Structure formats: structure tokens, C-alpha cells
Amino acid sequence: MDVNKVRNTVIFNGMTDGEIEAALKGLKASEKKYEKGEAIFLAGDTTSRMGLVLSGSVTIESNDVWGNRMILSHVEEGGFFAETYGLLGDEIMLVDVIANEDSEILFLTVKNLTSKVSDEGTWVIKAVSNLLSISAQKNLMLSGRSFHTSPKTIRDRVMSYLNSLYIKQKSREIVIPFDRQQLADYLNVERTALSKELGKMRDDGLISFKKNRFTIEET
Amino acid sequence: MDVNKVRNTVIFNGMTDGEIEAALKGLKASEKKYEKGEAIFLAGDTTSRMGLVLSGSVTIESNDVWGNRMILSHVEEGGFFAETYGLLGDEIMLVDVIANEDSEILFLTVKNLTSKVSDEGTWVIKAVSNLLSISAQKNLMLSGRSFHTSPKTIRDRVMSYLNSLYIKQKSREIVIPFDRQQLADYLNVERTALSKELGKMRDDGLISFKKNRFTIEET
DNA sequence: GAAAGTACGTGGTTATTACCACCAAATGAA
């Protein structure tokens, strides 16, 4: 790995070249080329590594059980992705990361970066790494919610939410941690309107449910 | 400060009692009592300190120019608040933090925690602290957006958005960084519907605007 | 400066949702 390629990325900010070299080693930096359209991560994966786009670009997208595709964001050269998942290590990804063109990706193993540090370091380091864990966790919650509230119709929000649980629980039988009012609040819709839409979705053969147990029906 | 009071909070996770004492000193821990209803932070403030609720509870709320109040969240004993603002240090708060009952708050100076660390530490520490900055920044963006998209009507979203810029820019004349399409996307509404609502808001005397310059009218 | 393109706004229509009043089933306490 050439230090020049990463010197200007945010993660290596404030490091001397020597430190960057040590960091690349310590983070088990490994480079890989992807062809346009190739999957870098798939929903359902877990990862201990974050990605840094050395050249090319990638898209973050969502493909749900019902076959709907949605592009969520682009990451250009110098940008990174999956840093939250990498840091937390065992969180299941809800999105796919796809090479938008022929691209070179540098993977950095950031899992345990916080815990590794915690054993040796001073209180400062421990505090910073605790705060990083907290922040990453909060991040995940915020982006999840914003993801489920961005579809404009109640049905699409429900499908987005159920799909994410489907990916996490790897089963078409899903237990949700909310009652109706809480689900409505989470999806930012009105409770009775949610009830109605759930009924319609059942009539349309998309789902069935009883209380907080939902089943995604086979099409 | 008694170490026992904070030993179980997430921030001091993994620290020995000795380290916690050092941390409390290093973070310039200071305790303060608030009476029910008293303001701990006000929108428009900046802070270099985060808050830890030692006893009692606080609410995070939003009070806009037009006099609407909205409660955003509660923080109970052992929980903390303003950690993102504290870490970033110069971000203007868009919400108020109010004591929900008689409460004891511990303030911890976390600004420069990352930059302080960066001067001395190894690459690990620098990487962790860079990641913390990135994460905090992302957090701020995500929570801002989710804040502006949670109102159910276009008008309320626009008011929420303009109000936040009003607080930041401290002026009723506001320049927004978006064109109409971008603003619509940001607020998660349809462009022409946004245009219509902006027109109605002008008719109703709430705002005036030309291109991306908006003025909040005096009531 | 003509032509093409972009940005913004308006009218009209339809789809969707919020809101209200209400009911039924499930839960829980006395």
C-alpha cells in the first residue's frame, strides 16, 4: 500500500507518514479491485472492516424481499463506507454496497479498535473509545429510523421495516419489539391509519400477522 | 465527586476507580443542581461540555420562533445528553435541555478530547479519535434531518427547517444552501407541493422569499 | 441574441393519510 493514496483521507488525519504506515499494518489494510456491478458487501453480511474508496465509486443500495431496489447514496473516491458496521463488528448490514464502476477498495479492520485500545490505554483513550462506541450505536439507530421513514406511503414504510427485520432475523416469521402505537410512532404515521394499511396488506396477500408476530408471505 | 455515582455509566466503562478519578479531573467534572423547569442548555448555545444525569431527569425540547413547543426525548438517571455538541464544541444547539424535575447534572468537558489526544498518542489513538469526529459529525447530520422530516405536514417541516437556520444564523433573513428540488428532497416531500406550500405560507404572512433567500416575518 | 435547458410556480385530479368516533377483544386488578 502506498501512503500517498490515503494521506488525505480523514481517517489518517494528523498522522505522520510513519504512523500511517504503522496504522495500515495495524488495521490489516488490504486492497481489492472490483468490477462495475460487483458486490462489495451484501445485506445480511457482518463485517469487521470498513471500506475506503481508492479509485472509482460505489453505491449503497437496498434491495428488499419484494424486489424493490432503492439507491441510498454514492461514495466517491476518498470516501468511505460501512465504518459503523465495521466498528461495531457484529451488526448485520441492511444494505448492499455495489461497485458503481471499476473500483479499488481498501479494507481496514476497525473492529476491536476500541476494545483493543481499552486494555492498554490511559483514561483518555478509554473515554474516547467509549464515546466512539456510543456514537456509532446512535448512528446506527438514527440511520435505521431515517431509512424506514423516508418512503412516502405507510405501506412502503412497513415493508422497509419488515424487510430489515427479515434480513436480521433471517426468517419470514418476524417478531417485532413494538406494539401498534409504538410502531406507528417509529414509522411516523398515525396508529389507526397503520392498522388499516396492515389490514390491506394482509388482504393483498403480502403479509399475515397476529399481535406483534408478522409473517412475510411467499409471492 | 464520588466515583460510585458514575462507575456504572457507559462513558467510564472499563476504567479502574483510579482511572475514573483521573478522568473526572481531566474532564473537569463539575456538578450542578437544577430545579424543575430550569434550563440546562438553550437553543443557540454552544457547549464544550456534555451532561450526565446523576439524579432526576431532563427533557430535550424544541421551541420555535412561532411559539410551538415539542418534546423530543427524555433522559433518565445515568443517561447523558449533548455529547455530540460537546465533542464538536462549536456546533450551535438547536434544542433546549430542561430539568424535568429537581436534578443533579455532572458536566464533563469533552471538547478537544479528540484533538488533545491527537498530539501525543499513537496511530491507534489518532485513528479512534478521527473516527469519533467523523461519527459525531454524521450523527449531527442524521439527527438534524430526522428532526426536520418528523413533522407530518410540509408546512411544519419547512418551519422546523427554517427555525433551525434562524437559530444558527441568528437572523430572520435566511440563506438556504438548497435549491427547491434539493430542499424538497431534504424534507422528503414533492417539489411542486413544496412550492405550493411556500406560496401559501407567504400568503399567510409567515415568510417571504426570493429564490434561496427567506425571511421570517414578524408576527 | 436565438435556442436550449434549467428552475420555479400553478391548476387540477387523485391517492393517501390524519383525525374522530366508536367497537371488540384482550388484559389485569379487586
Add this chain to the structure above:
DNA sequence: TTCATTTGGTGGTAATAACCACGTACTTTC
């Protein structure tokens, strides 16, 4: 059990937003 409370669902109506077609003004380009 019985009564009260909580939780989930339905019907109907009004409000709201999405969607489409289109016009106008302002920009950019050659």
C-alpha cells in the same frame, strides 16, 4: 367473576400531499 383499562381495528370525513401537465422566467451556450 366483574369491572376497568389497554390494545387493536373499522368506518367515515376532511385535510393534505403526490402526481401530471403546463407556463414563465431566468441561464447557459454557441
